[in-house]
Every structure is written in structure tokens, then in C-alpha cells.
Amino acid sequence: MSVPINIVMTAFLRVGLPLGLSLGVVITSGSHANAFEEPVHLSLTIWLAVSAGFSESDAFQLGRFDQATDDDPSTSPMPPHHVKERKLYHAFGGASAVHELEGKARCTRGAITLPQFKRIGQFLHALEDQYSHRCCGPILGQLTIGEGPDKPWYAPPVFVEMVERKFEKLLEFRRKCKSASFSEVAVRSNFARSKDLLDRWASDAYEFSAEDEGNQARWDDLIRALYGVNYLKYTDTFVKAYHASQKPAPVLDAPRPPTTPNIR
Numbered sequence: 001m002s003v004p005i006n007i008v009m010t011a012f013l014r015v016g017l018p019l020g021l022s023l024g025v026v027i028t029s030g031s032h033a034n035a036f037e038e039p040v041h042l043s044l045t046i047w048l049a050v051s052a053g054f055s056e057s058d059a060f061q062l063g064r065f066d067q068a069t070d071d072d073p074s075t076s077p078m079p080p081h082h083v084k085e086r087k088l089y090h091a092f093g094g095a096s097a098v099h100e101l102e103g104k105a106r107c108t109r110g111a112i113t114l115p116q117f118k119r120i121g122q123f124l125h126a127l128e129d130q131y132s133h134r135c136c137g138p139i140l141g142q143l144t145i146g147e148g149p150d151k152p153w154y155a156p157p158v159f160v161e162m163v164e165r166k167f168e169k170l171l172e173f174r175r176k177c178k179s180a181s182f183s184e185v186a187v188r189s190n191f192a193r194s195k196d197l198l199d200r201w202a203s204d205a206y207e208f209s210a211e212d213e214g215n216q217a218r219w220d221d222l223i224r225a226l227y228g229v230n231y232l233k234y235t236d237t238f239v240k241a242y243h244a245s246q247k248p249a250p251v252l253d254a255p256r257p258p259t260t261p262n263i264r
């Protein structure tokens with residue numbers, strides 16, 4: 001008797017991947033090789049940065065450059081020859097790649113520049129991708145990377161672990177990069193409430209298979225509860241603002257300046 005493929009995949013996603021991640025081993029089969037999408041790299045990053053004490057405009061820059069790591073042609077994981085890019089920016093290189101990007105993520109205290117936001121965003125991106133589902137190294141990754149995006153409910157407890165680690169990193173940047181005072185105690189106690197919601201979602205989500213059709217609705221309920229009155233702003237307004245920021249600047253058909261005559 002053959003075992004249905006969805007049961008095999010669910011067992012793999014629920015047991016093999018978290019175990020593989022915690023043991024640091026390379027898992028050599030399976031699909032879902034792509035990483036998280038905008039709801040995680042962009043919207044969740046914005047919410048998490050605000051939760052860690054950043055202003056909304058700073059949080060937008062962090063989310064923007066996190067998401068742009070997938071969309072920018074110079075860092076995108078998609079081109080087949082982007083072996084180095086997949087390794088570094090999308091964590092196919094594992095913890096050492098994430099560590100390398102963290103070393104480059106610096107800031108001018110009180111005035112984070114756009115290139116600094118970009119470096120921090122790229123580090124956050126790699127950190128998230130490290131927790132997403134990997135089937136292959138950076139070379140084989142190109143064969144499966146387009147197969148399907150990763151979803152938070154494929155490995156709920158691993159996802160919550162990622163969110164918690166990212167919150168701690170964002171807090172570090174908040175302390176280092178912003179001079180305005182903030183209450184870390186208040187920020188932490190707010191996040192503890194969010195963590196309860198995340199844990200409850202993870203234990204519910206774990207009850208269902210990774211392919212269960214209610215997964216999306218359970219995820220939507222979670223982020224509505226987490227984002228509260230900012231739900232539309234984080235999932236729609238800022239997503240549109242991100243897409244507008246990605247459009248190339250219009251090329252002006254301006255006349256060329258006259259060349260300076262060589263007077264020597």
C-alpha cells in the first residue's frame with residue numbers, strides 16, 4: 001500500500017525540517033525550497049520593528065530593504081548563476097552567512113542612513129531565510145527555488161522561534177542606532193503578549209497538516225490580532241508604498257550639458 005504524498009510531505013515538514021534546522025544538517029529532498037514572501041519579509045518586519053521601539057518610518061525602511069533583498073536584481077535568489085547571492089543573502093550558506101551580514105549591519109546613532117537601512121534589511125532577510133525551508137545547497141537551490149513559496153504554517157514552532165530571534169536583534173539595533181529614549185520594559189511586556197498569541201497560533205496550526213485549507217485563515221486571524229488597528233496599514237498601505245519605492249526613477253530626456261572646452 002502506498003502512503004499518500006501529502007502525508008509524507010507533512011511528516012517531512014513537521015518533523016524533518018525543524019530537526020534538520022536544529023541539527024544543522026542538510027536535508028536533500030522535498031519541495032517548498034523558496035523562502036518567505038511579502039507578508040513575512042515586509043509586513044511582519046514592519047510590525048516587529050515598531051514592536052521593538054522603532055518609528056513607523058524607520059520600520060518601513062527596515063521592511064522595505066528586507067523584502068528588496070528578494071526583489072533587487074543584484075541580490076535576488078532567482079537567476080541560476082546567483083550561487084554566491086543565494087549563499088549570502090538567502091542563508092543557503094547557513095549561520096556563517098547570516099553572521100557575515102550582521103557584521104556589515106552598522107548604523108550612525110540617531111540618523112540611520114539609507115545604505116545602513118539596506119545592510120540591516122539584508123541581514124534581517126538572511127536571518128528569516130535561515131528559518132525557512134531548505135532542500136538544497138546554493139547550487140542545487142536554483143533547480144527548486146521557484147517551486148513554491150514558504151508559508152509560516154509549514155513549521156509553526158520554527159516560525160515563532162524566528163520571530164522571537166528577530167525581535168531580539170531589532171531591539172539590539174534600536175538600542176544601538178537610535179538616540180531617543182524608549183522603555184525596553186514596556187516594549188518587552190507588549191511583545192510577551194504578542195508571543196502568547198504566536199504560541200497559541202503555533203499549537204493550533206500544528207494540529208493541522210501543512211496543506212490544510214484553513215491555514216491561511218488561521219494566519220490571517222493571528223496577524224489581525226497582532227497588528228490590531230494597523231492591520232490595513234501594514235498589509236496594504238505599506239505594501240503599496242513598497243512597490244512604489246521599487247519602481248525605477250523616470251529617465252528624464254534632458255539635454256546633455258555642454259562639454260567644457262579644453263583650454264590647455
Ligand SMILES: [Zn+2]
Nearest residue numbers: 035070090129
Ligand atoms: Zn530570500
